[in-house]
Amino acid sequence: MRWHRLAAIARKEVIQILRDRRSLFIVVIMPVVLMFLFGYGVSLDLKRIPVCVYDREGSQQSRNLLHRFQGSDYFAVVKAVDNYPELVRAIDTGRCYVGIIIPHDFSQRLATGGPAHVQAVVDATDDNTANLVLGYTEAVVRGFGQEVQLDWLQRKGFAGSGPPLSVESRTWYNENLESQAFIVPGVVAIVMAVIGTFLTSLTIAREWERGTMEQLISTPVTPLEVMAGKLLPYFAIGMFDTALCTSVAIAWFRVPFRGQAVTLFASSALFLVVVLSLGFFFSVVGKSQLAANQASLVTTFLPAFLLSGFLFAIEQMPVPIQIFTRIVPARYYVSLLKDVFLKGSTLGQLRPELFALAVFALALATLATRIFQKRLG
Amino acid sequence: MFARLFQMLIKEFLQVFRDKRTRFVLIGPPTIQMLIFGYAATYEIHNVSLAVLDFDHTQESRELISRFSSSPYFEVTATPEDRHQLAAHLDRGEAVLGIQLHAGFAQRLRKGETASVQVLVDATNSNTALLALGYVNQIAEEFARGYQSDRLARVAPLLAAQAPSIVLDRRPWFNPDLRSQWFFVPGVLGSLTLVIVTLLTAFAVVREREIGTLEQIMVSPIRPAEFILGKTLPFFLIGLADVILIGVLGTLWFGIPFRGSLAVLLAGTMLFLTCMVGVGLFISTVSATQQQAMVTAFFFTMPAITFSGFGFPIHSMPEALQLLTYLDPLRYFLIVLRGSYLKGVGLAELWPQMAAMAAIGTVMLTVSVFRFHKSLD
Numbered sequence: 001m002r003w004h005r006l007a008a009i010a011r012k013e014v015i016q017i018l019r020d021r022r023s024l025f026i027v028v029i030m031p032v033v034l035m036f037l038f039g040y041g042v043s044l045d046l047k048r049i050p051v052c053v054y055d056r057e058g059s060q061q062s063r064n065l066l067h068r069f070q071g072s073d074y075f076a077v078v079k080a081v082d083n084y085p086e087l088v089r090a091i092d093t094g095r096c097y098v099g100i101i102i103p104h105d106f107s108q109r110l111a112t113g114g115p116a117h118v119q120a121v122v123d124a125t126d127d128n129t130a131n132l133v134l135g136y137t138e139a140v141v142r143g144f145g146q147e148v149q150l151d152w153l154q155r156k157g158f159a160g161s162g163p164p165l166s167v168e169s170r171t172w173y174n175e176n177l178e179s180q181a182f183i184v185p186g187v188v189a190i191v192m193a194v195i196g197t198f199l200t201s202l203t204i205a206r207e208w209e210r211g212t213m214e215q216l217i218s219t220p221v222t223p224l225e226v227m228a229g230k231l232l233p234y235f236a237i238g239m240f241d242t243a244l245c246t247s248v249a250i251a252w253f254r255v256p257f258r259g260q261a262v263t264l265f266a267s268s269a270l271f272l273v274v275v276l277s278l279g280f281f282f283s284v285v286g287k288s289q290l291a292a293n294q295a296s297l298v299t300t301f302l303p304a305f306l307l308s309g310f311l312f313a314i315e316q317m318p319v320p321i322q323i324f325t326r327i328v329p330a331r332y333y334v335s336l337l338k339d340v341f342l343k344g345s346t347l348g349q350l351r352p353e354l355f356a357l358a359v360f361a362l363a364l365a366t367l368a369t370r371i372f373q374k375r376l377g
Numbered sequence: 378m379f380a381r382l383f384q385m386l387i388k389e390f391l392q393v394f395r396d397k398r399t400r401f402v403l404i405g406p407p408t409i410q411m412l413i414f415g416y417a418a419t420y421e422i423h424n425v426s427l428a429v430l431d432f433d434h435t436q437e438s439r440e441l442i443s444r445f446s447s448s449p450y451f452e453v454t455a456t457p458e459d460r461h462q463l464a465a466h467l468d469r470g471e472a473v474l475g476i477q478l479h480a481g482f483a484q485r486l487r488k489g490e491t492a493s494v495q496v497l498v499d500a501t502n503s504n505t506a507l508l509a510l511g512y513v514n515q516i517a518e519e520f521a522r523g524y525q526s527d528r529l530a531r532v533a534p535l536l537a538a539q540a541p542s543i544v545l546d547r548r549p550w551f552n553p554d555l556r557s558q559w560f561f562v563p564g565v566l567g568s569l570t571l572v573i574v575t576l577l578t579a580f581a582v583v584r585e586r587e588i589g590t591l592e593q594i595m596v597s598p599i600r601p602a603e604f605i606l607g608k609t610l611p612f613f614l615i616g617l618a619d620v621i622l623i624g625v626l627g628t629l630w631f632g633i634p635f636r637g638s639l640a641v642l643l644a645g646t647m648l649f650l651t652c653m654v655g656v657g658l659f660i661s662t663v664s665a666t667q668q669q670a671m672v673t674a675f676f677f678t679m680p681a682i683t684f685s686g687f688g689f690p691i692h693s694m695p696e697a698l699q700l701l702t703y704l705d706p707l708r709y710f711l712i713v714l715r716g717s718y719l720k721g722v723g724l725a726e727l728w729p730q731m732a733a734m735a736a737i738g739t740v741m742l743t744v745s746v747f748r749f750h751k752s753l754d
Contacts, residue, residue, distance in 0.1 A: 026672055034679070041683035043693040044420075044504045050692075065543075091550065093726045094712065097692075113539030117546050124549035125715045127560050128420035128504065129690050135511030138545055142518055145543030149525075152541050158533065162491035165521040169510055172467060174500035179693075182502050198672075206668075298406055306417045311688075313505050315426070315473075317417050342501050343468065 001228070005221045009229025017233060027199065031191045031241045035248045038187040042311065044179040046132050048076040052096035054087045055080070056104040065118070065144050069100065074136045087121070097123050098133055110148060173342040184253045185337040186310035188245045189330050192268070193275055193304035195241050197296035199234040200279025208283070223373045231276050238272040249341075258344030266347065267336040270357040274329045275300060277364035284372050304330035309338075329360045381599050385607025389581065393611065403615065407569045407623050414565045415631050418688065419557040422508045428455040428472035430463045435483035441494070441520050445476065450512045463497065473499045474509055486524060551719040559634075562627040563714040564687045569623060570646075571653055571707050572678050574616040576671075578657025581608055582749075583670045586661075605746055609654040616650045628718075636721030645713035645727065648734035652706035655741030662748040681707050709733045 017024055051069055055062050069075045079096055081087050090096040099121035103109075109116035120137045124130035146163050174181045207213040216226060246264065249255045282295040306312065307321070308330035314322055325331045332353040339345040339353075347354070394400055427445060431438050446453045455472055457463040466472040475497035485492040496513055500506035522542070529537035552559045585591040594604060628635055656677060664670035683689070684698065685707035691699055702708050709730035716722045716730075724731070 022669070033676075037680055037683055040695055040698055041680070042689045044689060045693050046690070047693070089726075092720060092722050094716075110541040110543075113541060115542045115544040117544050119546045119548055121548045121550055123720075124552035124555055125560060125719050126690060127549075127552055127555040127557050128508075129692075130549050130552070131420070131508055131511070131555050134547055134549065135507070135514070138511070138515065138518075138547075141543055141545045142514075145541075148541050148543065153536070156536055158529075158536065162489075163521060164486055164489075164492065164524050164528075165494055165517050166491050167494045167496055167514055167517045169496040169498060169513070171498045171500035171506060171510075174503050174506070177500050177503040177507055179503045182500075298409075302410065302413070306413055309502075312418055312420070313422070313502055315424075316419050316422055316505075321413075321417050338501055349469075 001222065001224055006225045006229045006232075009216075009221060009226055010232045013230050013233045017237075027195065027237055027241070028244075030198070031195060031245050032248060034191045034194065035184075035187055035245050035252075038190065039180065039184050039248075039253050042179075042183050042187075044128065044132075044183075045177075046129065046136075047073060049074055049098060049129075049133055049136075050078045050096045051075045052079040052081060052087055052090040052099045053077055054082070054084065054099060054101045057102055057106045059107040061107040061110060061148075062102045065102065065106075065141070066100070068140045068144055072136070072140060074133075075140075091121060091123050094123070097129065098137065100137070180253055181255050181342060182338060183311065184249045184255045185341040186308070186334050188242065188249060188337055189271070189308060189334045190301070190304050190310060191245050192238065192242060192271060192333070193300040193330055195238060196272065196275025196279050197300050199237065200231075200276055200283050200296065204230065204280060204283040217376055223376050224369060227280065227369055227372055231280065234276060235269075235272055238276065239268065242268040242272070255341055257341055259340035260346065263336070263340050263345070263347050263350060267333060267340070267350070267354060267357060270354065270361050271329065271333040273361040274357065274364055277361070277368045281364065281368040281371060284368065284375055300330070303328040304334075307331065308334040310334050329357060332356045332360075382603050382607055382610075385599065385603060386611060389607060389611040392581075393577070393615070403573070403619065404622070407573065407619060408626065410569060411562070411565050411623055411627055412630075414561050415558055415627070418561045420504060420508075421555065421557050422505055422512075423449055424452040425450060425474055425505070425509050426454040426472045427451045428457055428463055428466045428475045429453050430457050430460070430475065430477040432480040433478045433482040437483035437486055437524075438478045441478070441517075442476070444516050444520055445513075448512065448516060450509070467497060467499050470499070473505065474513070476513075489528065551721075558631050559719060560715075561688065562631050562633050563718045564711055566620065566623050566627060567649075567707055567710045567714050568682045568685070568687050570616055570620050570649070570710075571681060573619055574612050574650060574653040575657045575660065575678060576674050577615065578609060578612045578654050579660040579664065579670045579674050580667055581612065582658065582661035583664050583667050587666055601750055605658070605749060609658060612657065613647075613650050613654050616653065617646065620646050633718055635718055637717030638723050639717075641723050641727060642713065642717040645710060645717070645731060645734070648731060648738055649706055649710040649713075651738035652734055652741055655738055655745050656706075658749060659741060659745035662745055662752050681705050684708070685711055687711060703733075704737070706734055706737050709737075 053066050053069070055066060066077070070077050075098070079090055081090065087099045087101070091099055101119040101121065103117060103119075106116050106118075118141055120134065120141075122130045122133055122137075150163070171177055204213075207216065217223075221229075242264075246257075250257050278300060279296045282299070286295055304310065307314075307325045307328045309325070310330075314325050314331065317325070336350055336353050336357075339350060393403075429442055429445070431442060442453070445451045451474070455466050457466060460477070463475045463477065467475055477495040477497070479493065479495070482492045494517055496510070498506045498510060526537060526540070529540060549555055582591075585594065599607070627633060660670055660673045660677065664673050684691070684694070684702045684705050686702070687707070691702050691708070694702070712730045713727050716727050720726075
């Protein structure tokens with residue numbers, strides 16, 4: 001390996017990149033666009049869920065309960081109906097997510113004892129929203145029920161009755177329970193996976209397709225020099241993109257950054273080597289830009305999105321899939337990013353993840369070089 | 378005209394199915410993605426790791442803890458000795474949830490005072506944290522309710538029978554077990570169709586242009602209208618076949634119920650495919666090379682899927698973005714899909730979606746046919 005030849009290849013690549021304005025534009029603009037796209041588009045926080053109420057009693061107490069829903073930030077009472085079919089229709093057409101039904105004997109039941117049943121009909125097509133909505137509904141109804149009961153007990157002279165239990169919850173690392181805080185750092189990983197894919201399919205596969213690879217090989221450069229020289233500029237662009245994405249995450253989306261820059265830098269560099277080597281590998285094997293791109297999308301983007309813990313918690317997947325995620329490099333990178341951002345973990349604490357990424361980087365880079373050499377030989 | 382159109386169709390189908398890679402693209406990735414999504418994309422939580430710190434060591438505290446450990450949502454994975462250990466478990470990610478019961482827990486309960494349960498949550502994944510907190514509250518509430526009524530029954534048996542209480546009856550419709558699979562599988566069907574049909578249509582035209590065979594076809598007696606029809610109809614049909622294939626597979630493999638009308642779903646699918654063919658054709662008119670077509674298609678498919686309500690509720694997006702989703706054909710198709718699969722609703726509820734897709738399809742096709750004509754001159 002000669003440094004000046006490597007530098008020459010790198011220089012050629014830089015000139016090519018600078019000349020291809022469209023690709024350059026993509027490489028710089030795409031990360032920012034994707035950050036905004038996912039940062040805003042992928043959110044699981046619920047506010048003002050449309051509610052339809054069906055108050056079959058219309059008493060003071062039933063109205064008091066419904067007022068609680070109106071007062072909550074999580075709900076927006078958008079429809080009040082006076083018959084059941086209309087409530088069904090509101091849910092069927094998707095106008096409302098929740099239907100609250102108060103029975104005709106609500107206040108009577110409360111007066112004579114025994115439980116009064118309030119029904120919450122939830123559109124559970126989207127199971128997660130339904131689950132959260134049920135939790136919020138439960139909280140509203142529980143709060144109201146407790147108050148009614150305590151009130152009654154006190155009136156009966158049953159002194160000193162507070163609710164038996166109070167749950168005091170502290171949320172750590174993401175104090176306001178905002179989904180953006182955990183999604184946005186993960187988006188950085190997704191963006192890097194996509195960029196890596198695009199970068200390499202723009203470089204090597206194009207060279208094969210145009211037949212200029214043969215010209216390159218007939219010069220005295222060695223395959224290793226070609227590979228390193230070609231990937232070096234893209235590595236620089238990738239690192240620039242990481243910095244760009246991280247800045248957007250911190251400055252625009254206000255995700256707390258509690259760790260050290262060096263940890264972020266080290267893990268991003270390792271992950272970039274993984275992604276670029278993988279892309280390089282596919283463009284050597286696939287030989288056509290299209291095939292290379294398809295293959296890298298399927299092997300980098302989809303796993304990064306689905307199997308990395310970016311959005312869906314890995315511990316909740318079936319065991320075979322959990323095991324499979326261990327060979328998804330993005331899994332380690334996403335975990336590193338979240339820990340660095342939210343937990344403020346240090347290099348020492350993150351050794352296992354960094355080690356795993358390093359192993360992937362080394363293995364894939366070696367594999368890509370081998371295949372490349374074989375292909376040329 | 379039909380004879381010539383027929384010839385075009387045969388040519389297109391031959392071209393698609395002769396290429397081994399394209400053949401694979403039509404069946405392989407959709408199947409794999411359907412399976413991975415079906416298993417990996419889950420918001421449900423089961424066996425969330427829980428660390429328990431019990432300073433009280435009484436019958437009451439053990440009773441409450443056993444309610445957690447016997448719940449399907451939690452699994453006690455650690456019993457630390459002090460607060461530092463508890464915190465360390467959370468820091469290292471070994472427990473998502475920590476529960477702490479102070480000394481005097483049972484004593485306060487017995488005296489009728491409020492005993493506190495301290496809950497620490499690793500909220501890195503805010504969604505998991507929210508759901509887990511919901512279940513914690515539910516379990517604590519059940520415990521408190523039971524304890525309260527037992528105590529009343531002992532102290533004042535007469536009062537106990539009359540004490541008012543409110544019970545929430547949960548009615549999650551359409552997906553009673555709140556399964557993520559039921560939500561995602563119909564969604565994958567829609568998004569896969571979007572990707573496949575747009576890409577294939579865009580590439581089919583661009584390839585001819587890139588290879589230079591477009592001119593050859595233009596000098597043949599085929600008229601532009603026939604050419605466009607011949608270029609789009611095959612992908613329309615392939616898309617339809619893919620929907621049926623993935624639909625049947627998803628339904629049988631994952632056991633997703635189909636409660637609506639096949640005719641309505643078929644009509645919706647055709648309207649959606651019209652939109653997608655229009656988009657594909659449009660992309661082909663703005664791209665000179667396959668590489669450009671790929672990038673352009675990527676910039677369309679990414680936001681189209683993200684903003685469709687595929688996995689992230691539209692309701693949670695910023696309002697400006699919510700307005701944007703009305704332009705997304707996939708948004709409407711997903712409502713038709715989930716309506717037909719899970720809700721079992723028909724044209725009476727789904728006609729607005731159908732109308733929207735018809736409108737978008739007409740506009741898209743008109744614009745792209747117009748542009749296409751111009752690009753030929």
